[in-house]
Amino acid sequence: MQLTRRHFLTSSGSLALASLAPGRPLRRPRRDKVRLGVVGVWNRGRSNLEGVLGEEVVALCDVDRRHLGQGAEVVAQRTDGSRTPLLFKDYRRMLDCPEVLDAVVVSTADHTHASVAAAALRRGLHVYCEKPLAHSPGEIRLLQGLAREKGLVTQMGTQIHAGDNYRRVVELIRSGAIGEVQYAQVWVSKGWADGRFGQTKPAPAHLDWDLWQGPATERPYCDGLHPANWRRFWDYGTGTLGDMACHLMDVVHWALELGQPVRVMSEGPAWHPVGTPNWMRAHFVHRVPKTGGGQRDLVVHWADSGASGDYAQQGFPSGIRFVGTTGSLVCHYGNYLLEPAEKFAQFEAPEPSIPRSVGHYREWLGGITEGTPTTCNFDYSGDLACTIVLGNVAYRVGEAYDGPEPYPYLKRTGRKTEWRGEIEWDAATGSTGQAAADALLLREYREGWEL
The missing domain is CATH 3.40.50.720 (NAD(P)-binding Rossmann-like Domain)
Structure with a gap:
């Protein structure tokens, strides 16, 4: 009409x-x-x-x-x-x-x-x-x-993604500066966790609570959700992993040209049906080309909140580490460090080859007016985001766990795994082949809000 x-x-x-x-x-x-x-x-x-x-x-x-x-x-x-x-x-x-x-x-x-x-x-x-x-x-x-x-x-x-530092990191990794990357670690010290519904009350006059809930299951209003704290609740947010991994794992996906994973394992404290966990480790297994032909597994390891100390080092309370066959690269949004220091004392970085961004918003707007490409279009960023929220799916279908650590080469702190879940992922079909996990791939949508 x-x-x-x-x-x-x-x-x-x-x-x-x-x-x-x-x-x-x-x-x-x-x-x-x-x-x-x-x-x-x-x-x-x-x-x-x-x-x-x-x-x-x-x-x-x-x-x-x-x-x-x-x-x-x-x-x-x-x-x-x-x-x-x-x-x-x-x-x-x-x-x-x-x-x-x-x-x-x-x-x-x-x-x-x-x-x-x-x-x-x-x-x-x-x-x-x-x-x-x-x-x-x-x-x-x-x-x-x-x-x-x-x-x-x-x-x-x-x-x-629009900053210069990530571009230099991508160039270094692709140039072979640290050899063939064996695995990557990503960590963040902040946390969004332990959401719990409080005492119900009328919504404030300035907030349309029905519209705020949108497709989620209808429930009475309570304090502690709007604004921002919704990140702590499974119904509305995606926890620390969903909030921060898109920023930090981005450079790993970019440098290594990763798509969606083939397997995901998540671990943490005991699962709660309402609130996201106060720490999580997740392990994303990707299939990547192998030197000399064929394919191999490459794992991206995530740790947040109380578990971030597993991977953190001085100067990098949050960050990313690429572990290669001849060295390591540690970075954050605005800096990077090649290790061991003595090996790279005389190292000269390759000449910049990735063009400087015109700006994250300007990329998108220029794509509309001029037809120029965007670097975080839904093809690329969707694969990154899908990888990350699969970490939540794996955690939510887990069970109580009291066994050995799955990756013994990783440093561990005192955070003992109490809960662990693992899923396979077929990106071609969009399925885990596991009924409980597939049920979490799309939510139950409230009437009038269906996709």
């Missing part, structure tokens, strides 16, 4: 359209600018909003009226009041009129990423979506398929 301006405004679920006085015509954006709708405009969403303000921000959407107002103020301040975006609390109403949009930025809680992004892609809109792209492997694969089918420009919000 072709929507009229009147239908668009009255059915939009808009909160405060004071800037659109009755009878005022809807201002069409300049066509040399990308027309954007931004869904989720505070916390991480504010940074993403500010990153695209050089374009024409046509609409803002947030289920929290306070955040929506704050986002509108950001637009007004940064544009000297020259722009007055439409304001929505329901992204579905915003997308009801796709002819006024070219693209959508998604910065909502993990559990609603796929709902917003899929709806936008189906309407032919380009999409920038925060990491970890979606809540489950099945959702991620759906978004990958839609982006390919529609031929749209996509980018996942792994902003570190």
Whole structure:
């Protein structure tokens, strides 16, 4: 149905359209600018909003009226009041009129990423979506398929990918500076864990709790979920692994050209049905080319929160380590170190060969206006994100464990494994071949929120 301006405004679920006085015509954006709708405009969403303000921000959407107002103020301040975006609390109403949009930025809680992004892609809109792209492997694969089918420009919000340091690390690994990589370790000291539902109460007036829940199972409101702490809950977030691994494991996938794994093992404290664990180790097994022909296994080892000390070293409380046949490379977002130091004292790095990024947001916007490639498109970033959330699937289908450590060559701290799960993964079919694990590949969607 072709929507009229009147239908668009009255059915939009808009909160405060004071800037659109009755009878005022809807201002069409300049066509040399990308027309954007931004869904989720505070916390991480504010940074993403500010990153695209050089374009024409046509609409803002947030289920929290306070955040929506704050986002509108950001637009007004940064544009000297020259722009007055439409304001929505329901992204579905915003997308009801796709002819006024070219693209959508998604910065909502993990559990609603796929709902917003899929709806936008189906309407032919380009999409920038925060990491970890979606809540489950099945959702991620759906978004990958839609982006390919529609031929749209996509980018996942792994902003570190645009930095120079990761480029130098990739060049070093691919040049053979440390020989053939045997395995990689990735660790982060922060943690999102132990979510527990508190005493129920009425939702605050500024929050549309029904819309915030989106596709998740309906439940009464309680404190400790919105904003940000939803990451600690299986229903809404993906824990520390989902929050941080896309940034840190990115350089491993990039340097080693990894796709999706063939096997995943996750371990940690005893499983809880509501909250994510307060530490986790995960082991992602990939099949990679073998020198001389054939293939071999290469394992990427993850440790977070209380287990991060397994891999951490001085100067790198969080980081990445590539272990090769002739040396190691340790890095973080802005620095790297070749080891052993005496071996690399006179080492000269190869000349830079990977072009400098024009900027993470600019890549995506340039892809829309100029057809240039994006480096974190859903093909690449989707495989990375799918790998990571498979770590959560493996953990959730685990069982109590009191046996030997699976990788004895790894250093261990006092964090003893109490729970361990392991899955096989067939990327071609999108299945683990295990009923309990396959049941977690897509959630049960609330009526009216189906993908």
